[in-house]
Amino acid sequence: MRDERRVLIESVLLSPRRSAVVFFLAGAIAGLGVLPGWHGSHRSLVVLLILITSTLAGAGIWWAFGDRIPAWGLQVSLVVSIVIVSVAAAIGPSARVNFAVLYVWAAVYASLYFRPVAVALQISFAGIAYVVVLLTDHTSLRTLLVTWISIFGTAAVLSAVVFGLVSLLRRSSREDPLTRLANRRAWEERIDEEMERARRSRLPLSLAVIDIDNFKAVNDRDGHLAGDRLLRKFADGWVGIVRGSGDFVARLGGDEFGLLAPGSDDAGLQTIVGRLHGISPDDVRCSIGAATWDRAETAADLFRRADEAMYLAKQNSRKT
Numbered sequence: 641m642r643d644e645r646r647v648l649i650e651s652v653l654l655s656p657r658r659s660a661v662v663f664f665l666a667g668a669i670a671g672l673g674v675l676p677g678w679h680g681s682h683r684s685l686v687v688l689l690i691l692i693t694s695t696l697a698g699a700g701i702w703w704a705f706g707d708r709i710p711a712w713g714l715q716v717s718l719v720v721s722i723v724i725v726s727v728a729a730a731i732g733p734s735a736r737v738n739f740a741v742l743y744v745w746a747a748v749y750a751s752l753y754f755r756p757v758a759v760a761l762q763i764s765f766a767g768i769a770y771v772v773v774l775l776t777d778h779t780s781l782r783t784l785l786v787t788w789i790s791i792f793g794t795a796a797v798l799s800a801v802v803f804g805l806v807s808l809l810r811r812s813s814r815e816d817p818l819t820r821l822a823n824r825r826a827w828e829e830r831i832d833e834e835m836e837r838a839r840r841s842r843l844p845l846s847l848a849v850i851d852i853d854n855f856k857a858v859n860d861r862d863g864h865l866a867g868d869r870l871l872r873k874f875a876d877g878w879v880g881i882v883r884g885s886g887d888f889v890a891r892l893g894g895d896e897f898g899l900l901a902p903g904s905d906d907a908g909l910q911t912i913v914g915r916l917h918g919i920s921p922d923d924v925r926c927s928i929g930a931a932t933w934d935r936a937e938t939a940a941d942l943f944r945r946a947d948e949a950m951y952l953a954k955q956n957s958r959k960t
Contacts, residue, residue: 656714656753657706663749664699667721667742668692671728674739684731691724714753718762722746726769730776740791743770747795751802763799767792816891818868819875827890827898831939834888834902838933846909847942848899848930849950850878850916853957855895858924870924871895877919887912898943906932927954 652658671692678685698717702709725746728739743766750762770791774784814826822830831847838845852874859867871891878889878897888900899916901909909930916928929950933942 653752657702657709659749659752660702660706660714660717661699663721663745664695664702666745667724668695668699670739670742671695680731687731688728691728694724695721715758715762718746718750719765722762722766722769725766726773729770730773740770740773740787743791744795744798747799748802751799752806756803759799759803763792763795766795819871819891821875821879821897822888822890824890824892827888827892827900828939830888830890831900831943834900835933835939835942838902839935843903844905844908845933846901846904846906846912846930847933847946848901848909848913848916848928849892849943849946850897850899850926850928851950851954852895852924852926853954854924870921873921874919874926877921878916881915881919882912904932906930925957927951927957929953 652662671688674688675685678688680688698720702717722743725739725742728742746766747759747763750759754762767788770788771784774787814823814829815821816823834845837843852870855867855870858870874897875889875891878899882889882899886902887904888902890898892898899912901912904912909932913928913930917926920926927950929946929948929952931942931945931949937945
């Protein structure tokens with residue numbers, strides 16, 4: 641049961657659309673929570689009920705149609721949420737105490753799922769909206785500043801912390817800790833992206849599979865630390881070759897690496913392979929197999945062709 645709950649929580653956190661449902665529902669619950677003992681005007685109560693209904697509708701829309709809504713819909717949804725929070729914060733002093741904190745929720749959501757520019761824009765919009773809310777209450781400048789800073793100082797700091805942690809986790813989940821290259825997960829995501837881009841642009845796409853020769857012998861003779869150093873030297877050398885070219889290098893596991901070369905045909909790929917062969921730290925060489933996408937095969941088929949070419953190159957190197 642505990643594992644099922646953990647899997648459920650993870651599935652929600654990893655999906656911005658599912659999280660949108662949770663955030664909208666939480667906002668509706670916050671609104672319902674102030675209804676008992678409401679001391680505001682009847683008009684304010686009607687407005688609050690409309691806001692709660694709108695929030696529940698938002699949760700329902702994301703629940704029913706979330707997978708069909710484009711990514712920019714999340715941006716629009718958060719803008720709408722900030723407007724709802726602002727209206728709720730403006731309808732009465734007692735409501736303002738309860739609802740202004742929801743600006744922090746908006747900042748956290750943006751930090752979890754949006755890029756830096758989008759995060760800054762959303763928080764800026766929320767900050768301006770809250771200034772307008774405070775000005776409608778005709779508070780003194782000192783009270784306005786203290787109230788605003790208490791909310792958006794918290795939002796800014798929390799947003800920076802959350803965004804930093806999320807960026808760190810994303811990077812570590814897609815980066816090989818030893819070589820600092822992309823890992824297999826990042827490779828699989830990237831190859832799908834590049835194939836789709838090549839399909840649209842009709843530009844060539846090539847792939848190379850790299851395997852270090854006699855790596856096990858290095859580990860057995862000199863130890864695993866020496867093997868790790870060798871892997872890092874190869875990785876640093878290859879990164880130096882492809883830096884700025886748009887090519888993509890990843891560690892696929894053990895002493896096997898992959899290279900994606902968008903825009904390169906067979907001739908261009910052979911030039912890149914020649915440069916990769918030029919990296920031979922401690923006189924250790926590597927075997928490389930290459931293939932250019934035929935625009936019909938799957939990513940797995942393209943990789944298989946390059947992998948077979950690599951094994952053939954390795955057998956030929958052993959004969960010579």
